């Protein structure tokens with residue numbers, strides 16, 4: 001009996017300590033001081049007053065990540081690039097996790113804001129932390145510290161993530177892009193007849209060389225049964241179509257400029273920002289460049305008639321016959 005009372009007293013004690021700690025943490029946040037560890041959190045250090053201060057070297061990595069992602073790369077591809085180039089993580093090693101990069105792209109601290117109490121101690125006895133889904137009051141502090149990413153770009157990156165999810169859903173894709181360095185057109189060639197993505201195959205030509213061709217993924221979905229009857233296309237044709245389409249834009253520079261100027265005033269932040277970026281790319285291309293394709297191309301539709309439609313990320317469509 002006595003033992004029970006004692007332990008429940010101890011519990012009460014523990015609860016009130018826990019509650020006090022919560023209160024303390026919140027007060028410190030309100031004063032701009034952080035109880036968070038910046039050790040594994042790249043981009044910031046904590047100064048002697050406990051405030052977040054930009055770490056110059058690390059902030060370059062954060063900026064690069066946001067730019068590469070906005071320019072059409074996936075986190076999987078960015079991870080490979082970072083590791084190949086020896087870009088250093090918080091511990092000085094050139095090793096990156098896809099999940100870390102993903103959460104960095106969603107972290108509001110990079111635009112100078114702070115969402116407090118994203119998680120809380122749900123069990124004050126075991127000190128277990130739980131994700132806050134509204135049980136606890138969260139407070140959002142704008143401009144709580146210096147930003148590394150402008151709020152405009154940060155917002156555009158969130159919209160870009162949503163756009164990619166929408167794109168994948170529409171074309172029944174598992175990933176926005178995969179194995180980009182070997183196959184940059186993956187997920188970007190769409191069947192104009194049935195809406196599914198094309199996939200790449202290698203065919204032997206009559207001279208014993210290999211030829212990369214693209215074919216509707218629905219063609220032989222059930223083995224031995226012909227599905228979608230759309231024709232195949234050569235990778236060379238796709239490259240040429242992309243270049244021709246882009247150069248057509250440049251040849252119609254004035255009209256494009258007018259269009260982008262209007263688009264820059266759009267309420268759709270992503271659309272407006274994309275138009276602003278496109279204005280910087282105003283030159284003819286004479287050779288195919290993967291990075292340039294990734295940041296400008298939405299997709300290429302292939303039709304049975306042999307026509308190709310090149311759709312750019314700013315929404316412009318160019319038909320190639």
Ligand SMILES: [Zn+2]
Nearest residue numbers: 191194216228
């Ligand atoms: Zn098809």
